Every structure is written in structure tokens, then in C-alpha cells.
Amino acid sequence: MSDTTLVIFGASGDLTQRKLIPALYNLQRKGRLPAGLRILGFARRPWDDAEFRAQLRAGLEQFAPRDFDAARWEAFAAAVTYFRGDLNTPADFELLGQKLAEVEGGAADANRLYYLATGPEYYGPVAAGLGAAGLAQEAGAPENGSRGGWRRLVIEKPFGRDLESAHALNRELHAAFQERQVYRIDHYLGKETAQNILFFRFANTIFEPVWNRNYVYSVQITVAESVDVGHRAGYYDQAGVLRDMFQNHLLQLLTLVAMEPPASFNADAVRNEKVKVLHAIRPIPVEAVAQHTVRAQYRKYRDAPGVAPGSQTPTYAALRLHVDNWRWQGVPFYLRSGKSLSSKSTEIIVQFRRPPHVMFNFAPGHRLSSNTLSICIQPDEGIHLRFEAKVPDSAQDTRSVDMDFHFRDSFGENALPDAYERLLLDALNGDASLFTRGDEIEAAWRIIDPVLKGWESPHAPPLHFYESGSAGPAEAEAFIARDGRAWLSGCGH
Ligand code: BG6
Secondary structure, X not given: OOOEEEEEEXXXXXXXXXXXXXXXHHHHHOOOOOOOOEEEEEEOOOOOHHHHHHHHHHHHHHHOXXXXXXXXXXXXXXXXXXXXXXXXXXXXXXXXXHHHHHHOOOOOOOEEEEEEOOOHHHHHHHHHHHHHOOOOOOOOOHHHOOOOOOEEEEEOOOOOOOHHHHHHHHHHHHHHOOHHHEEEOOHHHHOHHHHHXXXXXXXXXXXXXXXXXXXXXXXXXXEEOOOOOHHHHHHHHHHHHHHHHHHHHHHHHHHHHHOOOOOOOOHHHHHHHHHHHHHHEOOOOHHHHHHHEEEEEEHHHHHOOOOOOOOOOOOEEEEEEEEOOOOOOOOEEEEEEEOOEOOOEXXXXXXXXXXXXXXXXXXXXXXXXXXXXXXXXXXXXXXXXXXXXXXXXXXXXXXXXXXXXXXXXXHOOOOOOOHHHHHHHHHHHOOOOOOEOHHHHHHHHHHHHHHHHHHOOOOOOOEEEEOOOEOOOHHHHHHHHOOOOOOOOOOOO
16 A cells, blocks of 8 residues: 555544544554554644654553553654644645645655544535645546545534535535545444444344344334533533434434345445435424424533523433334334433344234233343443243243343453544545445434424423433433333343
8 A cells, every 4th residue: 555644633632632543553553554654633733743742642641541552652653743734724734735745755646534633613624725735636546546645534523513504514525525535433333333233134144034113113222321511511502412412323323223234345335225214214393393302401511611501402312213114114213312311321222022922821910021132332332132031930930031242251351442443444444334425414414403493493392301310301201101112221231
């Protein structure tokens, strides 16, 4: 492979220190990075290379102390340099171009990965700045068979704050870059347990035959967080849980569970199927938003610095969605997520139908539980299958039991890398399967937009409140109980 430079915009920020550098360092430790990879940090601070490296080293020691090794760090840091520049100054992109040509030694086939670890307000301007300075232009056009000289742009979330702004941002990006050059991050897709969903479904034969409306009674996706909004209140108060978690992470998990098998594991084949699922989701009408959603806020939220007085921003939501296609017709998908809850847990529960006929003579009141398959995304990563077993030494009593798979038992305690390792490596290798395509992101906004609008309309459900450290608002229980169902939990035991 030709030489590659990774340019990190927003290099003095939290994401670079906390996630990107530890991931790159670990990839290098494992020998996975392309030989000769250079890392160039772009930020406004008046640092030189040594100061920048010191800053990154401190981050690594703080956020990934287990992996840190001084000698290894020195070898890694030798490839790290700093460029002082301002994202608002077009001339700085010209200077960046000169700097890149200098570090690349003028090699025409040198590759560049531009990583936008900046605030979202810079995504459009940086793409435009790169375009105007001729830095988006691929040197040896890959479509003509030349492998070198590629330019790729990695973009963090949030990608827009509604359909219109996401569409506008896509247009801005496409003015400088082609879609195949753009890699939009949803870090949930970099989680091994999320990637494993497709392997679980399509590398086995026994699950797919029951993965449909004939056997599945409901699907529940829960992303519970114990952290509160912390120092991000300024951003969060403008976003809220739907934009922060549902438009991206929860809908991405839903597509992995609901999609049809692609013919191949290539980026477009996979993403085509995900887009089809998003298009099949029935939009919630604005006037019916109270029947299909719950919104709530943890009680202390308004005390956080940066939160507007009397803020109506929800920190918790529950949604019922329907996927209108042959596979899923009539199967509700319940999604919920919130902050400041009792524990952190991301799980997907596929609840199967009860047996059609019960031949046993159970004691009065004894009801068979439905079988459930729990995909435990985090923590306690694994998969649990719950089914009924005969209670020994009873005539006809049953109890639910679990068959468990845990990644740590099968693959070792530290087998699961951080999501950013996979994503950075894939972007460097040109594999976009785990990145969100432009049309996919817009399709997701098409589902979230009417709910956001409904919540700002007279049809909005009341904003409920819940205690920090609780399981969430009581209304979420009542919401699902009205469908004759209950939230299930199958992981973490
Ligand atoms: C981010 C959200 O995308 O995901 C945060 O902006 C949230 O609010 C985080 O806390 C959750 O990620 P994880 O990997 O901890 O589940």
C-alpha cells in the first residue's frame, strides 16, 4: 500500500485523546496499521510536535493505562506531527496542502484519511475547505484501477439535527467529495457485539427460519445508561435523546436485527438491505405521537449547568415502531433509551410466541413464558437463550432457564477491542460496511422527524419525570402494558 497520512481535525479535543489515539496505538501494537502511517493533528492551539505528543501521551496514560508502554509509545509518537491551523481560515487549508506535500515527499500516490473530530458546525466548512484547496481530489482515481492517492473523509455524529439539515449537510459534503469517499461514524456499528448480529443470523442455519412474524412476538431494544449528561449539557439540551441515541444507535441496531440477508458482505449490499428496513418502518403520524411514544426527563436534569431553565428536552424515550414488510408485519419493535438510569445495559430481546397448544396439566395460574433470545451488546457481552425446562422431581412443573454464551468465556477477558479500532482500520482499508451511507442517514431521519415534530406540537405526550438511578418513568411500563406486554430483560445475569 502507498503511504497514508491520517489528518485529524480537532486534534486537541476530547475524542482524539480519549478514543482515536488509544485505538491507533492499539492497532499499531497489534501490527494492524498500514506500514508508514503518519498522523497529523490539526488544531488551533499554539503547540509544536513535542507538545502535541505529550498531550496525546497523557490521554493514553489516563484512558488506556493497561495498554501503555513507554518504549512502544515512543515508536508510535515518532509518526505523529502537529499542524497549527484554523478551520475558519481558507488559507490554512492551502498551508495544510503544502505541509502534506512536504511530509509525503511529493509522492503522487500518497493516501489521505481526513478525520473530522470537530464540532458538527465544522463538518460542512472543513469539507468545503478541503475541496477548495484541491485536497479532496484523488490523485490516481481508484475507479481507473489506480489504488494509490485516495482521499477519504470520516465524519462523526451528530449528522444533522433533522432530515432537512442532514440533507443539506450531505449536499455540502458531496460538493467536494463523492459518496464513496465519505465514512459516517456510528460507533455502535464498531462494537463487536453489534457486528456479531449479522454473523449470528447469517453464519448459522438454525435461527433464520424462526426470525419472522410466524415465530416472533416482539422485538425490544434497550439502551440504558447510568451516566447523566455531565459536562455535555450544552450540546445535549439542544439534542435530546431522540437525536442523540435513536436516530443513530437504536435504529442501526434495529436494522441489523430486521434486515434481509444480503447476497454478499460488501458495503453496498449490506447497506442496501439496511436502507430497505428503514424505508419499511411506518412513520409515526404527528397527531398519533402520544399513542406511540413516551418522553421523560430525569428530575435533576434542569440543575445541570448549560441546561435551559424549564427545559423540555427529554433524556428518556420509548417508541413503538412497525416494520411494514412480509417478514415483520404485525410484530411490534419497542425501543427505549435513557440517561441517569440504575445501570448501563444495551440489549436486544427477540421474544418468541408462546406454544400454540399446551398439553400439560399445570397448576392453576401457571402460564408458560415465551422463549426469548437476548443479544447482550454491553456490558456482559454475549447471547442468552431462555427456554422452559421441567422442574426436576415435579410431575408437570416448568421454569425458565438460560443457555448463555459470553464473549469473555469463549474468547478471553480482553477479546473485545474498542469500537474505534475496527472503524479506523476499516476506513484506512476502504471498507465502508460499518459506516452509514448518505441515503441511510436520511432514511433514519425520516422516522425521527415526525416524532420530534409531534413532541413540539399540541399532540405531544406529557413530559414525565423519573428519579436518577431508577429504571425510568413509570409511564414507560404503562405504555407497553397497554399492549398487553412488558419490558423484558435477558442480559446481565
Ligand atoms: C453517544 C451519545 O453517541 O453514545 C452519548 O452521544 C452516549 O450521549 C454514548 O452516552 C453511548 O455510547 P456507549 O458506547 O457508551 O454505549
